[in-house]
Amino acid sequence: MAKAQETVLELNLNSLSHNFEYLKSKLKPSTKFLGVVKAFAYGSDAVVVAKHLEKLGVDYFAVAYVNEGIVLRENGVTTPILVLHPQPINFKALIEHCLEPSLYNAKVLNEFIETATKQGQKDYPVHIKFNTGLNRLGFSENDIPFIINKLKSTKCVKAKSVFSHLVASEDLDEKEFTENQIKKFISIAERFADLIGYKPWLHLCNTSGLLNYPNAHFDMVRCGIGLYGFGNSFKEDKNLIPIxxxxxxxxxxxxxxxxxxxxxxxxxxxxxxxxxxxxxxxxxxxxxxxxxxxxxxxxxxxxxxxxxxxxxxxxxxxxxxxxxxxxxxxxxxxxxxxxxxxxxxxxxxxxxxxxxxxxxxxxxxxxx
The missing domain is CATH 2.40.37.10 (Lyase, Ornithine Decarboxylase; Chain A, domain 1)
Structure with a gap:
């Protein structure tokens, strides 16, 4: 390998392949793998990383903002992309580029339905985010009747998934808290499915959740830092390679x-x-x-x-x-x-x- 002659960030795609295969080996064959490529793929290069992961068979991508997803689409990435924190001003562009929004409160749910209706959409895939303890984004469990009513009153959108985010999955001292989060999420998901009349995908685990809580893999896992070579513990860092x-x-x-x-x-x-x-x-x-x-x-x-x-x-x-x-x-x-x-x-x-x-x-x- 050539020695650096200037400041460079060298990215090893073989290491990315290794990390993907290692993390995927922890899953059941039926569990989908979402690669998180927000923030320029954790400071690397989102387009290059996404295209490489596509070749490896990743099922989904996630970005934070709509413009990040647009860059991927404009560079030929065709895999479904979940936008974790979209803003209503970008909903039209989101639909135009076949991105899928996380809807996390009444305002964004109402405004996305309004935009999707104007754009003539039918069963547009959306992902319903619930807050189970992180207190950052997400509906509360008490919002379920409101969400169900809104979804049943329109044909322009359909819940592709229900999801939440673990607070401290890397910290085994917080295992009780995490297990309670998992139980709360299961309760929310079961109630949601009963009322909506079908079963959306469920996803909760980040990298540390994937590694520490196999009981919570559900239909899909979302891996970010693990893909880039960090397992949030000395034990798992040895199994991953920084890219x-x-x-x-x-x-x-x-x-x-x-x-x-x-x-x-x-x-x-x-x-x-x-x-x-x-x-x-x-x-x-x-x-x-x-x-x-x-x-x-x-x-x-x-x-x-x-x-x-x-x-x-x-x-x-x-x-x-x-x-x-x-x-x-x-x-x-x-x-x-x-x-x-x-x-x-x-x-x-x-x-x-x-x-x-x-x-x-x-x-x-x-x-x-």
């Missing part, structure tokens, strides 16, 4: 003396004679200032180099005093050998945040 490696290069090396400072605001001062390397990546590329002051680190020639001082907009500096390296050497910000989870943890955040923060100005490369 993204953020690489850069040493632009310049400075030899500084005791008492000299590095970077803006003189926030780092050498305690002895030190060597400092400048790397062409900064907070405009997604490496936040929270990683500065020695919290974050990169890997150079297999050794960890802590970030010195504040992260700049386009650059960061690292301490290489104890590392044999030279200008032009490759730098691993995160990847298989320096996990994004470990880097995120060093600054008190999570892998999701650093992955999705990588700027579009960082060139993406693809390898198999």
């Amino acid at each position: 993204a490696s953020l690489k850069s290069v040493i632009s310049q090396i400075h030899n500084i003396e005791k008492g000299e400072s590095v970077g803006y605001n003189r926030s780092y001062r050498a305690s002895k004679s030190e060597r400092i390397a400048t790397i062409p990546i900064g907070h405009a590329d997604g490496i936040s200032r929270i990683y500065g002051q020695g919290k974050g680190f990169v890997s150079i020639n297999g050794k960890s180099a802590p970030i010195a001082g504040n992260v700049c907009m386009d650059m960061l500096m690292v301490n290489i005093t104890n590392i044999e390296c030279k200008e032009g050497d490759e730098v691993i910000v995160f990847g298989q050998e320096n996990s994004a989870s470990n880097l995120a943890e060093s600054a008190g955040t999570i892998s999701y945040e650093i992955l999705t923060a990588i700027s579009s100005r960082v060139r993406r490369t693809f390898t198999k």
Whole structure:
């Protein structure tokens, strides 16, 4: 594999295939697999990832917003796409691009029915979202009679699925809470099906739900972070492979003396004679200032180099005093050998945040 000569996000599609097959192996053959490709496929490349997953046989995709789904459609993705958080202003465009909305309150349900009616739709697939404890989006169980009445009073839409979202499926200390969520969801789904007169698909599990709660796989599971190589636990991380490696290069090396400072605001001062390397990546590329002051680190020639001082907009500096390296050497910000989870943890955040923060100005490369 070629060494990086600039800042690049290298995406390994073989690793994506491995993760998909591993996660799918946990399911019954009848359980559908939805790949979550929102936020540029967790900071990678939604079009490339979606097209690869299509070849692997994914059943559904999910995005957060309508424009994300439109980009996929305009690039030839034909698999059904669930839009998790659509806004009414985009309903017409959603229908024009054959996207499927999550309807999560009375306002969006009423406005989507109105738009679908104007567009002459019949049995347009919609997904009814219920809140079972996350308290973010979703109808309450008490809303079921209202929803059923609205759906039965029109022929323009039909409930394709009923779904909810687990709160803490990765945290086994919250197992009781999660089991209660599952029970509540089953109760909602059974009541909904009895009143509507048919059985919509049911889906509840995210990646950690898939791995920890096989009793809740139902008709479909929704996998995001697992596809990209993270299982939310040390045990499962070993079974998955991060698909993204953020690489850069040493632009310049400075030899500084005791008492000299590095970077803006003189926030780092050498305690002895030190060597400092400048790397062409900064907070405009997604490496936040929270990683500065020695919290974050990169890997150079297999050794960890802590970030010195504040992260700049386009650059960061690292301490290489104890590392044999030279200008032009490759730098691993995160990847298989320096996990994004470990880097995120060093600054008190999570892998999701650093992955999705990588700027579009960082060139993406693809390898198999």
